[in-house]
Amino acid sequence: MKQSANADRRHSIGAELIAVLVAVTADQPRIMSVENGNALPSGPFELGHRSLQSGLRDWVEQQTRHPLGYIEQLYTFADRDRAVDEAERVISISYLALAREGQAAPADKARWRNWYDYFPWEDHRDGVPPSLPNIIVPQLNAWAKAADNLSVRSERQQRTAVAFGLDRHSWNEELVLQRYELLYEAALVEEAHRNKVKANTLSVFGPAMAADHRRILATGIARLRAKIKYRPVVFELMPPTFTLLQLQRSVEALAGRLVHKPNFRRLVEQQELVEETGAMTTDMRGRPAKLFRFRHSVLAERAVAGTKLPLTRA
Numbered sequence: 001m002k003q004s005a006n007a008d009r010r011h012s013i014g015a016e017l018i019a020v021l022v023a024v025t026a027d028q029p030r031i032m033s034v035e036n037g038n039a040l041p042s043g044p045f046e047l048g049h050r051s052l053q054s055g056l057r058d059w060v061e062q063q064t065r066h067p068l069g070y071i072e073q074l075y076t077f078a079d080r081d082r083a084v085d086e087a088e089r090v091i092s093i094s095y096l097a098l099a100r101e102g103q104a105a106p107a108d109k110a111r112w113r114n115w116y117d118y119f120p121w122e123d124h125r126d127g128v129p130p131s132l133p134n135i136i137v138p139q140l141n142a143w144a145k146a147a148d149n150l151s152v153r154s155e156r157q158q159r160t161a162v163a164f165g166l167d168r169h170s171w172n173e174e175l176v177l178q179r180y181e182l183l184y185e186a187a188l189v190e191e192a193h194r195n196k197v198k199a200n201t202l203s204v205f206g207p208a209m210a211a212d213h214r215r216i217l218a219t220g221i222a223r224l225r226a227k228i229k230y231r232p233v234v235f236e237l238m239p240p241t242f243t244l245l246q247l248q249r250s251v252e253a254l255a256g257r258l259v260h261k262p263n264f265r266r267l268v269e270q271q272e273l274v275e276e277t278g279a280m281t282t283d284m285r286g287r288p289a290k291l292f293r294f295r296h297s298v299l300a301e302r303a304v305a306g307t308k309l310p311l312t313r314a
Helices: 004-011 050-063 131-145 150-164 176-185 213-227 233-236 244-255 259-268 297-301
Strands: 012-025 030-032 043-046 070-077 088-098 108-113 275-280 286-292
Touching: 012 050, 012 108, 012 213, 012 233, 012 244, 030 213, 043 050, 050 088, 050 244, 050 297, 070 213, 088 108, 088 213, 088 233, 088 259, 131 150, 131 176, 176 213, 233 297, 244 259, 244 286
Parallel strands: 012 088
Antiparallel strands: 012 030, 012 043, 030 108, 070 088, 275 286
16 A cells, blocks of 8 residues: 555646637737747746736746737646656646737747648638548548447547538538547547657648647637637737728638628628728728727627627638
8 A cells, every 4th residue: 555655646746827829910820839839838837826817927928928918718638648748647727818919029939820830621711621632531531440340430430520521511610629639549640649659640730739739729729719709809819900801811710711701791890899990091902991990898788698700601
């Protein structure tokens, strides 16, 4: 019994605070990264931190020089089989934070990166990425067929069809985490080969991130894609004034899908999410465009009922 107790003491448990910090710049969704793009801003929860959120804000500002505005808790991860060091159990408490890239210059070891660098199969604005039907789906099908019994084989095929919009299923942009988890289970992403003989993973599966950070990033993307449909959080990513086209492009960047322009504008105007500033701008073709701003009073008006900014299909 004493030997077992001593063995337990050699294992430590810690809490890590992790931020999925998102911006939209030049019609592209961006996330703040550290360690040459290999990790999300993070740090341990310490006794000196007043709260989890204050600890997160301290770490992010130290590592990136970027203050946090809008923030909400995402999920808590504590899976033993996803830990890098089996002798240390880390509880990862993740948060989604929204910002504007130009608010502060990032620290030397921090940089903004396009989140589609890590999930190239998620961007459908120009149609279905060729890597999906040509590489990813065939490899997932091969993994499903390699199952030991018919039940497992059928379950894998069904999950693949639902997650990747195959057969009679349509592509659901919110299933980001489910798609990544399937690729992990099929050992197609590099993270699945940690502490094992490393396999050569293709670039179409995106670069690996430290620990479980890409899994956490997938969770953040899924949350934001769902949230922009019923809460006006997209305006946290917009400049003080913007055109309706800029707003539309930002929504499309986050969703990885195009929207129907007339329907989108009708929805925004009907719900009185924006108001005209009285100023005009000029796009690249020299045509004038009205400048709008977000109606902050809408937050109080819709606090209970919520808003509806659905992703309108093209």
